[in-house]
Amino acid sequence: MSGPDYGIEQPNGARVYNALIGGKDNYEADRRVQFMLVELCPSLPRTLWRARDFVESTARRLVVTGVRQFVDLGAGFPRDGDALAQLRVLAPDSTLVSLDNDVLVNAHGRALLPPRTVVVDADYTNGVELTKALDCELDLTKPVAVILASVLDHLARPTDLLETLGAILVPDSYLVITHLGSDLLSDPTAVAAVFEGAGMPLFPRDRVELRALLDGFDVQKVDVVPADSLVPNAEPLAVATTATISSYGAVARILGPVESSQREKESRI
Numbered sequence: 294m295s296g297p298d299y300g301i302e303q304p305n306g307a308r309v310y311n312a313l314i315g316g317k318d319n320y321e322a323d324r325r326v327q328f329m330l331v332e333l334c335p336s337l338p339r340t341l342w343r344a345r346d347f348v349e350s351t352a353r354r355l356v357v358t359g360v361r362q363f364v365d366l367g368a369g370f371p372r373d374g375d376a377l378a379q380l381r382v383l384a385p386d387s388t389l390v391s392l393d394n395d396v397l398v399n400a401h402g403r404a405l406l407p408p409r410t411v412v413v414d415a416d417y418t419n420g421v422e423l424t425k426a427l428d429c430e431l432d433l434t435k436p437v438a439v440i441l442a443s444v445l446d447h448l449a450r451p452t453d454l455l456e457t458l459g460a461i462l463v464p465d466s467y468l469v470i471t472h473l474g475s476d477l478l479s480d481p482t483a484v485a486a487v488f489e490g491a492g493m494p495l496f497p498r499d500r501v502e503l504r505a506l507l508d509g510f511d512v513q514k515v516d517v518v519p520a521d522s523l524v525p526n527a528e529p530l531a532v533a534t535t536a537t538i539s540s541y542g543a544v545a546r547i548l549g550p551v552e553s554s555q556r557e558k559e560s561r562i
């Protein structure tokens with residue numbers, strides 16, 4: 294995705310995603326893209342909501358395993374009750390970081406995210422800048438869970454970001470990923486073309502490709518995100534309940550040095 298365009302005559306990536314989930318922080322240009330996408334893929338809003346449920350339930354699970362540092366990379370506009378809000382209640386001592394390169398997203402974040410959330414303006418495609426930002430806000434000697442929701446599927450070379458994260462995060466840190474599936478969308482090429490036309494290239498990948506991106510991590514899950522919300526009565530948009538879900542949810546753990554060298558040896562056999 295290229296740098297944010299703040300004009301209201303042009304679509305903006307964060308605002309288009311906000312429109313897709315029925316938010317109010319968007320303009321006509323963003324809604325035009327939303328309509329084109331929903332026409333091509335009527336289940337896209339539902340997919341994005343269920344992808345959020347997946348991120349939230351995974352973050353809650355990671356709290357139970359003891360993780361107390363969470364970063365939402367490419368966080369987008371804040372939503373009521375989102376993962377960071379839930380984490381602040383569930384584990385009040387957690388360090389919460391929201392990172393985005395869109396200044397309007399970050400202004401909303403500073404006003405609306407839960408207390409003591411650190412909002413960082415940085416570019417996650419710049420490894421040096423990202424490393425500096427995370428090192429400044431987190432204790433990188435302890436595990437961190439990094440949320441990558443609808444982020445890797447907008448990168449032509451997501452391995453660059455994954456390598457940066459793999460290099461700076463300690464073992465037992467986690468990546469929580471949602472990613473549109475080329476094998477889950479009925480017309481991935483057309484969907485990608487609409488995103489591309491709106492200045493936010495999309496690279497849907499199939500399950501095998503997504504799994505391959507995560508080689509080098511302990512991949513704990515790559516599955517279609519559950520179609521049913523875990524939150525009762527939480528259907529914000531009137532869509533058919535039979536709509537298919539087009540996103541994968543993945544969880545990957547950073548391996549320790551012994552596990553990594555064992556893995557390398559096994560791959561040579």
Ligand SMILES: C[S@@+](CC[C@H](N)C(=O)[O-])C[C@H]1O[C@@H](n2cnc3c(N)ncnc32)[C@H](O)[C@@H]1O
Pocket residue numbers: 294295297306307310366367368369370392393394395398415416417418441442443444447
């Ligand atoms: C597709 S939206 C996803 C938003 C949110 N994660 C969600 O799941 O709804 C991508 C977000 O990443 C931000 N973004 C795009 N490129 C970025 C970059 N290079 N560095 C930091 N943030 C970026 C956009 O501003 C936007 O808020």
